[in-house]
Structure formats: C-alpha cells, structure tokens
Amino acid sequence: MSGFLKSSIGKKIAMALSAFFLMVFLLQHFAINILSIINPDTFNEVSHFMGTNPLVQFVLQPILIFGVVFHFVMGFVLEYKNHTSRSVSYAKNNGNANSTWMSRNMIYSGFAILAFVVLHFIDFWFPELNTKYLIGDMSGMHNGEFRYYHELVEKFHNPLRVGAYVVAFIFLALHLLHGFNSAFQSVGANNKYTNSLKGFGKAYATLVPLGFIIIALFHYFNNTH
Amino acid sequence: MNLTLQIWRQKNANTEGKIVEYPIQDISPDMSFLEMLDVLNMKLISNGDSPVAFDHDCREGICGSCSLYINGEAHGPDRLVTTCQLHMRKFKDGDTIFIEPFRANAFPVIKDLIVDRSAFDRIQHSGGFISVNTSGNTQDGNSIPIPKQDADEAMDAATCIGCGACVATCKNSSAMLFVGAKVSQYALLPQGQVEATERVQNMVAQMDLEGFGNCTNTGACEVECPKGISLENIARMNRELIKASLKS
Numbered sequence: 001m002s003g004f005l006k007s008s009i010g011k012k013i014a015m016a017l018s019a020f021f022l023m024v025f026l027l028q029h030f031a032i033n034i035l036s037i038i039n040p041d042t043f044n045e046v047s048h049f050m051g052t053n054p055l056v057q058f059v060l061q062p063i064l065i066f067g068v069v070f071h072f073v074m075g076f077v078l079e080y081k082n083h084t085s086r087s088v089s090y091a092k093n094n095g096n097a098n099s100t101w102m103s104r105n106m107i108y109s110g111f112a113i114l115a116f117v118v119l120h121f122i123d124f125w126f127p128e129l130n131t132k133y134l135i136g137d138m139s140g141m142h143n144g145e146f147r148y149y150h151e152l153v154e155k156f157h158n159p160l161r162v163g164a165y166v167v168a169f170i171f172l173a174l175h176l177l178h179g180f181n182s183a184f185q186s187v188g189a190n191n192k193y194t195n196s197l198k199g200f201g202k203a204y205a206t207l208v209p210l211g212f213i214i215i216a217l218f219h220y221f222n223n224t225h
Numbered sequence: 226m227n228l229t230l231q232i233w234r235q236k237n238a239n240t241e242g243k244i245v246e247y248p249i250q251d252i253s254p255d256m257s258f259l260e261m262l263d264v265l266n267m268k269l270i271s272n273g274d275s276p277v278a279f280d281h282d283c284r285e286g287i288c289g290s291c292s293l294y295i296n297g298e299a300h301g302p303d304r305l306v307t308t309c310q311l312h313m314r315k316f317k318d319g320d321t322i323f324i325e326p327f328r329a330n331a332f333p334v335i336k337d338l339i340v341d342r343s344a345f346d347r348i349q350h351s352g353g354f355i356s357v358n359t360s361g362n363t364q365d366g367n368s369i370p371i372p373k374q375d376a377d378e379a380m381d382a383a384t385c386i387g388c389g390a391c392v393a394t395c396k397n398s399s400a401m402l403f404v405g406a407k408v409s410q411y412a413l414l415p416q417g418q419v420e421a422t423e424r425v426q427n428m429v430a431q432m433d434l435e436g437f438g439n440c441t442n443t444g445a446c447e448v449e450c451p452k453g454i455s456l457e458n459i460a461r462m463n464r465e466l467i468k469a470s471l472k473s
Contacts (some may be wrong), residue, residue, distance in 0.1 A: 003430075006441075007430065007433055007467050008432070008439045012440060013463065013467070063431035081439060082398070082399070082441070083331055083397075084330075085331070085398035085438030086438070090328055091231070092296060092299045092323060092325070093298075094298050096394065097298055098298065098394060098445040099396075099444055099445040103442065103444065104443055106441060178443075185460055188463040188464035189460065190456060200377070203334065212363060
C-alpha cells in the first residue's frame, strides 16, 4: 500500500479524494451561508452550533484543515514534478486545440483560491478562534444577541473585500469546472454515467460559486445602501 | 504551395538545438507531410547541406514511427492521423509551419526531429505481455467466451501504436494514455487476469521511473491520439492499480 501512495497514480487519487471532501465541505458551507439571506435567526443558530459543537470543532475542523493543506501542498508538489518533466518548451504550442484553459491552468486558479483562503481566515476564522479559545467567550452573544449575522454583514460593508470575494469565487468556478469531473476520472469513474456527471459538474461549478457571490453582493447592497 | 518551414535542428543529443527557417516552393497539396520533408531534404542534399533527420517507417499510419510536433500539435492539425497520413492540403499557400520534435525529458532528442522513445519499450517489457505456455496443450483462445463489448474495448485499447503523441501533447509529459491502453488491452480479457496485479504495478512503477509527468486529466492526449485511444483507459488503469494495491 505504501508503494501505491508513492506512485504517480496514488498521488493523483489522493488529490481527488481530498477534492471530494472539499467539494462536500463547500456545499455545506454554502447551505449555511445562504441562510444569512433567507433567515438571519436560523443562520445565527446554525453558526452557533457549528462554532461550539465539539464534534465539529475538534474532529471535523482538524480534518478540514488537513484536507485543505494536503490539497494545496500536493497540488504544488505535482505541478512542480509535471513542470520539470519537460525541460525544453515548444516554440509553438496550440493548447487550445485540444484542451480547455481551465484544465491547463489549475495551478493559477489554485493560487488565487489559496490567496482567498488566507484572506478568509484572517477575516473570519482567526477572530473566531481568538474570541472562543483565547478570550474564552463561547456564548456567541454580543449586546444580548447572537453576533454571527452582524459580523457577517459588517465584513461585507467594504467594497474592496466584496470585490476580492467576487474575483476569488470566479477563480473557484474555473477551478471546479475542470476539477469536479477530473476528480471522478482520477478515481477511475469513467463509465456510461460520465456524460450526465459532466453536466452535473458544470452546474455545481457554476451555481455554488455564483451563490457565494450573490450572498456577498446581497449583504453589500442590502446593508450599505 | 509556397511555405516557410521553421524546423528544429539539433546535431546530436549533446548539443543545443535551434529553430532554423527554410523557405520551400512548389509543394503539391496532394503530398503527404513526410513527402514534403523529402522534397526539402533532396534540396538540402543537393545544396551540400545536412538533411533534416526525422523518424518514419511504414508511411501507412500503423507503425507509430513518425512523430513531429507540427504548428503546436502532435501529428499536426488533422485528427486521428499520424504525420505520414497528414496531407499538405491541410495548410494554405504562404503558411509558416513550425516543426519540432516530441518534447519530454523521457524522450530525449537524438538528432533534429528524432527522439528516443525507448522508455515506452521499457514500460512494455515491465509488464505489457501475457506469459503463454506454447509447449503442447495450449488452449485455443477462440474457445474462451468473451463478451463482445469487452473484446471490442480490448481491441480499441490494443490499437495504440505507441507513437508518443500523448506524451508530446500533454502539458505534463504524462504517458498515462499509453500505459492505460497497454494495461487495458489485457485487463479486459481472461488471458490477462493471471498477471493483472503485477502488470499494472510494474508498468506504473516503470512509467514513474522513466520521468514522465503526472496526468491532470486535461484530455489533450485523447484529442491528439492518432488512434483515438479513450481516457476510459486511464480510468481503468487507475482502477486496476487500486485493485492491485488492495490485493497485495
């Protein structure tokens, strides 16, 4: 089994498995965030549950962090290996004739997403850790009411932040447009369902990032103007 | 047709190469691409210059010898053909055509447009075969029932001619379409089951050892493959490797 994980295909399958995990996480994150538009009270309650539940905080969260770090590190390791497999480049290369821009530039969309993840951690995750585990305030309350919705709205007052979020989610959509189906191919799932899955993958890759963009724009326009 | 050729010239494996421009006139649209290069070489020889070295053998699209990266695509702009089956009618009068060797560190240039593709041979030697005892009571292959679909898919995989277009066109120089095809042609047949575990493990290990890059599923190899080898073969190889790893 150790030989499997050392092989090029083993690494590729590990990338795909971490991608599946991150895509499920993304959908769950979206399902919670959209509540901030539909019903702020429910959003507060679910946020409080996710922020204080020991299973989520001390089991799922570390797995998520591992998944994110693994996907990025392995992505860069594989990109480096692939890049060094051809020392002399072609004088003329017509990549558009046989593949999509998205599929050839996963590393760049990945870099953009990594930059966004850093911004997102500074914005939300680090202050949350500070409040809960350094200050020790696990109540989730501020001035007698849940703080989560107000904190979210507060963040999206800044047009620069909203702009950065929109750009980042466009890159996420580009990444997923190739990545979703690529992950299935990597684990060996190429069969009679593949064409249908491609359609579903395109829908997921477009609608989920678009939903996040709508949430950011909604709070910007709804609370600023 | 009058054309301007931009051709990679490299004296040998140890020297640096460069693109050299060659104008060429009066090329018939009915010529094959290799015939056009023959005309160029005749001209170079008569001028006392060194002819452009390029691989070729059958010139019928079945041996996999001819290679060439033409105007940014393996085997040129046409689909499902090798360079010997590419005709000059695919180009326009006055065109500039870039002609380069298949590029990958695992395919080092020997001279001009000829590259060493023996890495593929070593991958084949590591497991791309079945061990058949032919001394005496060998069972007739036709007596083993095989579902039509499996036989067809195995045959499709076996049409891979090992030309290396998949490696040349892949942005990662990955050989997974080639190895996927060679693993698949046996994985689909009963005769291939006995050595299935060792085959996929050894072939993938040899592929990695040769220095090919990793597949990122761009699908470029499938588009440029002159034999239309499908990405399904890479997926099957991945499944075979998972199965083999669980078994061993």
